[in-house]
Amino acid sequence: MVKTLYLMRHGRTRFNEQKRIQGACDSPLTDEGISQAKAAAAYFEAHQLVFDEVYSSTQERACDTAELASGRTDYIRLKGLKEQDFGAFEGQQEYLNPPLQGDIGYGHYFVTYGGESYMDVRLRMDQTIRGVLDQTKAETILMVSHGAAMAQFSRHVIENFPKVRMTNCGILKFNYDGTDFDLLAVIDPLNHKIIYQKE
Template sequence: MTTKLYLMRHGQTRFNLQGRIQGACDSPLTELGIEQARAAHAYFVAKGIAFDAVYSSTQERACDTAELASDRTDITRLKGLKEMDFGAFEGQQEYLNPPLQPNIGYGDYFVTYGGEGSMSVRERMGKTVTDLLEQHPGQTLLAVSHGAAIAQFYRGVLQDPPQVRLSNCAILEFDYEDGHYDLLSIYDPVNKENLYSKD
């Protein structure tokens, strides 16, 4: 029995706009971020996609995006969907980030500064998403999370993950069955274009 997952990044935030590192810390959606989430809602409506359940991380930017994109308030918040913790780098300018390593991310760089390692985030996200999908066999779910967390998730569950930078409110469409994930597409509802398509 196939379960459908739409895994989505939150809309633009104040810290995104300011170019600040934003993981465990939070900042509100900008007006553009709100419009991005509404664009995602319009996409779901146009495609006739209805959700049996909606999840988000516990962070405000994800919760607000989930409500706007689904037009629902019965959102289940899960700490396992939260963004990577960047430790002492939280709130600092993004140019301070180290170079990304292919298919790894930042590795254990931020652990030294009180943050999380990339593989820890990958494990956390993989367990959280798989557990919630196993609770909803054959249903259609929306889960709103964060850029680095989502990237670690799909690197962990896919054999050949796409090399895509996730725009705000990017939507990843997965089929899940018998423990196997199949990524069908990554869609940018703001610019109305596919960032990735399996076909």
């Protein structure tokens, strides 16, 4: 059975506004972030999307987004969907981040400071998402996660992943056949735009 996964980033947070590094640490959704999650809900309703199951990272910003976007409280929280841990850089200003290293993000940089490497995140996300999809009988699933974690997962399972930036509440739509992930679309639900669509 082919399953459809909607993998969505959380709404805008206080640390997003303050341009702080936000991985393992957390901050609440702002009013704008709440509005974004509600706009995602409106997008789902307009496209008659009903999710058989909803999952979220254990972090508050993702949980709140999942509830607002899906209208449900019976979602399942999974630590494996959490954001990359940036170690001692958590909560610091974003200008302290090292340069990105192409498709591997920050590489192994944060390991020295008690954080996760890009491969740690890829394997964690892959194991978590496949674990759910392989066991569930649900056909249409929403998972709410985080920007860096989603980027690492996508580059792990998709060759030549399109050069797109995940906005708050941005969505990656995949099909999963039990072995491979197929990226169907990158969606901006706030503006009802398809940023990328498979030909």
